[in-house]
Amino acid sequence: EAGVVQSPRYKIIEKKQPVAFWCNPISGHNTLYWYRQNLGQGPELLIRYENEEAVDDSQLPKDRFSAERLKGVDSTLKIQPAELGDSAVYLCASSLILGSTEAFFGQGTRLTVV
Amino acid sequence: AQSVTQLDSHVSVSEGTPVLLRCNYSSSYSPSLFWYVQHPNKGLQLLLKYTSAATLVKGINGFEAEFKKSETSFHLTKPSAHMSDAAEYFCVVAPGGSYIPTFGRGTSLIVHP
Numbered sequence: 001e002a003g004v005v006q007s008p009r010y011k012i013i014e015k016k017q018p019v020a021f022w023c024n025p026i027s028g029h030n031t032l033y034w035y036r037q038n039l040g041q042g043p044e045l046l047i048r049y050e051n052e053e054a055v056d057d058s059q060l061p062k063d064r065f066s067a068e069r070l071k072g073v074d075s076t077l078k079i080q081p082a083e084l085g086d087s088a089v090y091l092c093a094s095s096l097i098l099g100s101t102e103a104f105f106g107q108g109t110r111l112t113v114v
Numbered sequence: 115a116q117s118v119t120q121l122d123s124h125v126s127v128s129e130g131t132p133v134l135l136r137c138n139y140s141s142s143y144s145p146s147l148f149w150y151v152q153h154p155n156k157g158l159q160l161l162l163k164y165t166s167a168a169t170l171v172k173g174i175n176g177f178e179a180e181f182k183k184s185e186t187s188f189h190l191t192k193p194s195a196h197m198s199d200a201a202e203y204f205c206v207v208a209p210g211g212s213y214i215p216t217f218g219r220g221t222s223l224i225v226h227p
Contacts, residue, residue: 003157004157040220041219042217042219056214091157093158104160107156
């Protein structure tokens with residue numbers, strides 16, 4: 001069974017440019033998470049989806065970040081415009097249902113803003 | 115509110131010696147607790163999880179952790195370290211009844227030959 005797939009693995013952009021990350025969760029998983037992991041720190045939740053509905057986005061900087069999960073499957077996280085401080089690893093995870101005791105993580109997208 | 119404190123940013127051991135990675139948590143509700151491992155350039159992998167069953171939890175690769183409610187701790191141990199154990203380890207707490215995980219800052223395990 002394929003795991004959570006993220007692309008691209010690496011992205012380098014200049015500040016003020018837009019960038020998008022894509023996530024394909026494990027088939028059948030209703031819950032999808034986006035996390036940001038800064039260097040030397042643990043991942044921090046940005047947004048959580050239940051099917052296509054964003055049910056927890058309190059940590060998402062809404063002035064520049066946006067996310068969508070069309071049809072409740074794949075998801076895209078966008079930053080526009082990117083800032084230097086956005087450099088981090090962006091992780092996507094999925095779990096079968098809310099309340100499931102395990103989330104499966106993708107390998108992440110490492111973003112460098114220069 | 116919930117939080118996780120990993121008490122050591124780095125732990126250094128010799129191969130073949132015991133490993134102890136410390137984690138304390140706070141949670142308003144009966145929590146689920148997890149340990150994840152992250153090897154360089156790889157995704158997070160679940161080592162073990164506690165979800166209100168047995169307090170001593172056994173995971174993969176010889177790791178285990180003990181849930182101690184009175185101490186609000188969930189320390190990770192392994193009797194004998196292997197070079198392949200060198201990685202970043204994260205303690206994670208989620209309040210009872212939902213999986214909305216909060217990660218600790220991580221502990222880097224260094225294993226010397």
